[in-house]
Amino acid sequence: MQIAFGLAGHALLVAAAAAAIARRRRWGRWARMLPIAAGLASLVPLAGPSLAGYLLGLVGGLSVTTQALLALAIASFLTGRERILESDRRTLLASVAMAAVVLYPLSLGLGGFDPYAAGFGSLTLLGLLALYALAAWFAGRSFAVAVITAALAAHHAGLMESDNLWDYLIDAPLAAYAIGGWLWIAAQRVTQRKGC
């Protein structure tokens, strides 16, 4: 069950990558099935693990947040309509980027405090998440609330191999994407100011 959830996450990643390529190349309607075909193909073992298995070995399980974003990206491609507000997406990615710059250096050994340990059982972490969810709700960022709720429910059900709540909320590829995205935006703003 837990391994299947991990493989499914990487199949979603492959499907979303296929959707992004098809969208950029402006392939026709026939390409609508490409993400589904690519996702399913990534689960087929080829002389060892499947492509999803290779990715699972290299990267580990993808968080509920990542899987939600990937699923919505694929749904947008299939239906031709955006499934998430840009403001919602940016808020979530900014939150992920801020969490990542604290979580990863400290948990890898910078200093003596390990925030990752709180993910195995900490009312403080849950309290902070509740405050964040409340703030997001009042700010009209309902997608962030939905993602946190889904991550907590998945953690309670033990859907991932990890027993740590952090792994349901955030993962390294998502953090790299979020931080990279914000650095890109910052670089563009600096370039525009210089242009003025």
Added chain:
Amino acid sequence: MIAVGVFALACQRQLRASPAPGFAVPAVFAPVNLRAAGYRVQDVSHGVTPFTHSAAAVEVPGRGLLAFWYGGTREGSADCAIYMARLNAVSGAWGAERVVIDREALQTGLRRSIRKIGNPTVVRGRDGALRLFFVSVSLGGWSGSAINMLTSRDGGESWSAPRRLVTSPFLNISTLVKGEPLLYADGSIALPVYHEFAGKFGELLRLSPEGQVLHKQRLSSGRYSLQPVLAPGSRDAAVGFMRYAGAPPRRVLALRSGDGGRSWSAPEKTVLANPDAAVAALRLAGGGLLLAFNDSESSRHNLSLAHSHDDGRNWRVVHVVEDAGAESNAEFSYPWLLRTGDGDWHLFYTEGKQRIRHARFNLAWLGQKLQ
């Protein structure tokens, strides 16, 4: 409403995740050893693999002593596997080694890519089942390791499908095992682990018997301490030792807990030398400590046993197990200490990363050494 309900469930779960409940008091064996002083060294591995390293051992009542290690063509090669052998109680010789799990079986079991397999460690749970933990790498060197677990409910005859432990948020890399796991008072497992990616430091995992990670805590920080081993003396008091990878003077590190492993003191240098090499520790029945270590700051050319009567504050070398001379390229490493129900002590170690050795000694022999 859904969000509120899910948060309430999450709070319930978090409240269940309590910290360490104190150590299971180590079994104090009766001094049944009334024989003459006995000390014997023999090979455990039989040269099936050119490279052989990192022994762990466990006693299974009624089935005797089992040893585990990993071996292959060379360190990190794709053909490395976890091996085991059983000590024949009648002949006193080690039986043929057999593969517990190899890279391909682990890859199939976890349904993901695995590059290499490494250090095993083993514990017998309160339910009698064996839990074998070992590292594997999918990407990079040993610092990219993750931990896997196998369970055997028939004394090592057969093993469960592998389970992957997730212990690090960054691609689940850089958690390794070496030291002996212990049991907490509630039957959960205390698994000493260490990191060697961005830093070199020790940690202690608390696991359910099924392998669920319940809690994690730092034993040290920085870039100089790894491979912790723990020796509880009571439910609350324990002393730990760590390999030192920092600047000279190079000494074995010691740390202490007085609250059942909930908190630990900062590691401090002992008087014992350490050439950036693993140590093993065992609590003796009278409260003393036995430590296996390389008595040198620069090489692993010897392996010695030291005794402390005051919980690791003062030490005396009581026996030199191996000594090939300081100029020698010989290497004796990765010790593992164990006491079996018959009252005998056992020291396992790697010789030249080519074979696993086993030194067995009894109470009479140790008594002579401690005089």
